[in-house]
Amino acid sequence: SSSSSGLENRIFQYIDLHQNEFIQTLKEWVAVESDSIQPQLRQEVTRMVELTADRLRALGATAELVKLGSHKLTDGHSLLLPPLILAELGKDPQKPTVCFYGHVDVQPAKKEDGWKTDPYKLTEIDGNLYGRGATDNKGPVLAWINAVESFRALKLDMPVNLKFIIEGMEEAGSLGLEEVIKKENQRFFSDVDYIVISDNLWLNNRKPALTYGTRGNLCFSVEVQGGQRDLHSGTFGGIIHEPMTDLIALLDSLVDTSGRILIPGVYDDVDSLTEEEKKLYEAITFDPEEHKNNSGVKKFLYDTKEEILMHLWRYPSLSIHGIEGAFHEPGIKTVIPARVIGKFSIRQVPHMNVSVGERQVIQYLEDVFSKRNSSNELKVSVPISAMPWVADINDPLYTAAGRAIKTVFGQDPEKIRDGATIPIAQMFQNITRKSVMMLPIGAADDGEHSQKEKISRHNYIQGTKLFAALFLEIAKLHGQLQEASNTKTTN
Numbered sequence: 001s002s003s004s005s006g007l008e009n010r011i012f013q014y015i016d017l018h019q020n021e022f023i024q025t026l027k028e029w030v031a032v033e034s035d036s037i038q039p040q041l042r043q044e045v046t047r048m049v050e051l052t053a054d055r056l057r058a059l060g061a062t063a064e065l066v067k068l069g070s071h072k073l074t075d076g077h078s079l080l081l082p083p084l085i086l087a088e089l090g091k092d093p094q095k096p097t098v099c100f101y102g103h104v105d106v107q108p109a110k111k112e113d114g115w116k117t118d119p120y121k122l123t124e125i126d127g128n129l130y131g132r133g134a135t136d137n138k139g140p141v142l143a144w145i146n147a148v149e150s151f152r153a154l155k156l157d158m159p160v161n162l163k164f165i166i167e168g169m170e171e172a173g174s175l176g177l178e179e180v181i182k183k184e185n186q187r188f189f190s191d192v193d194y195i196v197i198s199d200n201l202w203l204n205n206r207k208p209a210l211t212y213g214t215r216g217n218l219c220f221s222v223e224v225q226g227g228q229r230d231l232h233s234g235t236f237g238g239i240i241h242e243p244m245t246d247l248i249a250l251l252d253s254l255v256d257t258s259g260r261i262l263i264p265g266v267y268d269d270v271d272s273l274t275e276e277e278k279k280l281y282e283a284i285t286f287d288p289e290e291h292k293n294n295s296g297v298k299k300f301l302y303d304t305k306e307e308i309l310m311h312l313w314r315y316p317s318l319s320i321h322g323i324e325g326a327f328h329e330p331g332i333k334t335v336i337p338a339r340v341i342g343k344f345s346i347r348q349v350p351h352m353n354v355s356v357g358e359r360q361v362i363q364y365l366e367d368v369f370s371k372r373n374s375s376n377e378l379k380v381s382v383p384i385s386a387m388p389w390v391a392d393i394n395d396p397l398y399t400a401a402g403r404a405i406k407t408v409f410g411q412d413p414e415k416i417r418d419g420a421t422i423p424i425a426q427m428f429q430n431i432t433r434k435s436v437m438m439l440p441i442g443a444a445d446d447g448e449h450s451q452k453e454k455i456s457r458h459n460y461i462q463g464t465k466l467f468a469a470l471f472l473e474i475a476k477l478h479g480q481l482q483e484a485s486n487t488k489t490t491n
C-alpha cells in the first residue's frame with residue numbers, strides 16, 4: 001500500500017512540528033569548519049566528529065571513537081587523522097540491523113570564493129538552506145539522526161537495530177577507512193543486514209531517486225622536473241626544455257575534442273551495451289536542459305538524454321584538474337617553473353580494471369614523453385584509485401526504500417547511477433558482502449562542493465521522514481522474509 005499508516009502519520013506530524021529545531025541543529029553543525037583538506041582546520045574536523053558522537057549518545061547509542069593514526073602531507077609533515085565513529089543503537093536479535101554511513105567533514109569554503117552568504121552560517125533564502133556541508137553531508141547525517149530522535153520523542157519502539165559509521169576524512173579520500181572495515185568485518189559488521197549511504201543527489205530537482213551504482217576513479221599526478229629552481233625566461237627562455245611545455249603536451253595528449261580518451265586500451269574492458277540496458281536510460285525522467293542550467297555551461301558534448309546519462313554512468317571520462325607549481329596569480333610573471341605537477345583522473349566503469357588502467361596510462365605518458373626528447377624528468381604516481389560500484393536493484397533493500405519514497409513523496413523513485421565516486425560503497429560491498437544502497441535526499445541543484453551549496457528545507461524535512469519510513473519498511477520486509485523462510489523450513 002502506498003498510503004501511510006497511522007503510525008507513520010504520527011511520526012511525520014512530529015517531524016513537521018519540530019522542523020525548526022532540526023534546522024537549528026543543522027545550523028550548529030554547519031558552523032563547525034570541519035574542512036578535512038586544509039591541515040590547519042583538522043582540529044575542527046575532530047571537534048565535529050566528537051560533536052556527532054555526543055549527539056548519537058544522546059539518542060541512547062553507544063559510540064566508539066576509533067583512532068586512525070596519522071597521515072603524511074605532501075610537505076613531509078605528518079598530521080593526526082580525526083577518529084572514526086562506530087555507533088550502535090539496539091541489539092534485538094528479532095530485528096534487522098541497518099548500518100548508516102555518512103561523513104561530517106566538508107570541502108573547503110571561503111566567503112571570497114564567491115559565496116553570497118557566509119558558508120559557515122546556515123542561511124535560509126526562499127526555502128533553501130545555504131551553507132557548506134548543508135547537503136554534503138551534514139544535512140543527510142542529521143536527517144537520519146532526526147528520524148531516530150522522532151521515534152524516541154514519541155516513545156516508540158525502534159523497528160530496527162541501528163549502526164552508524166561516520167567519518168571525518170571523506171573529502172580527502174576516506175583515509176584509513178578501508179582498513180577499519182576489513183578489521184571490523186567479523187565484529188561490527190557481522191550482524192549488519194543492510195548498509196545505507198546517503199551522500200549523493202537526485203538526478204532531478206524534484207524527483208526522488210535511489211542509486212544503485214557509482215563510477216570509480218583513478219587519479220594521476222604527473223610530475224615534470226627540470227632544474228632545481230625556477231628560471232627567468234629572459235635569461236633561459238629559448239635554450240632549455242621547459243617542464244611546463246612538456247606537461248601541457250602530455251596533458252593535451254589524453255583526450256580529444258569529442259571527449260574520447262586517447263590512451264590505447266582504455267575502452268577494452270568497458271561493458272558492451274545491451275538492448276535491455278539501453279531501455280533503462282530511455283525510461284528515466286531527466287531533462288538535459290535542466291542539467292545544463294544547473295551546470296551553467298552553454299552546450300554539452302551530447303544532445304540526447306540517453307547519450308548524456310550513458311556518458312555519465314557507464315562510460316569512462318577523463319578530466320584535467322590542475323597544475324601544481326604553475327604561476328596562477330593575476331598579472332604577469334616571466335618565470336619558467338622548475339617543477340610542475342599535472343593532476344587528472346579517469347572515472348572507472350564496469351568492468352574496467354584499475355591496475356590494468358594504471359599501467360596503460362603510465363605506459364602511454366612515458367611513450368608520449370620519450371618522443372619529445374626532453375632532458376627533463378618525468379614521474380607519474382597514482383594517489384587515489386577507487387573501483388566502480390553496481391548493486392542489484394532487485395535486492396529487497398531497494399524494494400523497501402522504493403516503498404518509503406512512495407509514502408513520503410507520493411511518487412516512485414527514479415533508479416539511477418551516479419557519475420561521481422563514493423569509494424566506500426564498493427568497499428562495503430566487496431568486504432562485507434552485505435546489501436548496499438545509496439539513498440540520496442538532496443536535489444540535483446544542491447551544488448555539492450560549490451559556492452552555493454544548499455539543501456532545501458523541504459528536502460531536509462522530507463528526507464527525515466523518508467528515513468523514518470525506511471526503518472518501518474525494512475522491519476516489514478524483514479517480517480515477510482522471515483515468514484517466507486519459516487514456511488520453507490516447515491514445509
Ligand SMILES: Cn1cncc1C[C@H](NC(=O)CCN)C(=O)O
Pocket residue numbers: 171172173199200201217219384386420421422423448
Ligand atoms: C576525492 N576523490 C577522488 N576521486 C574520487 C573522489 C571522491 C569524490 N566524491 C564525491 O564527490 C562524492 C559526491 N557525492 C569524487 O567523486 O570526486
Ligand SMILES: [Zn+2]
Pocket residue numbers: 103136137170199
Ligand atoms: Zn559527501
Ligand SMILES: [Zn+2]
Pocket residue numbers: 107136171448449
Ligand atoms: Zn563531497
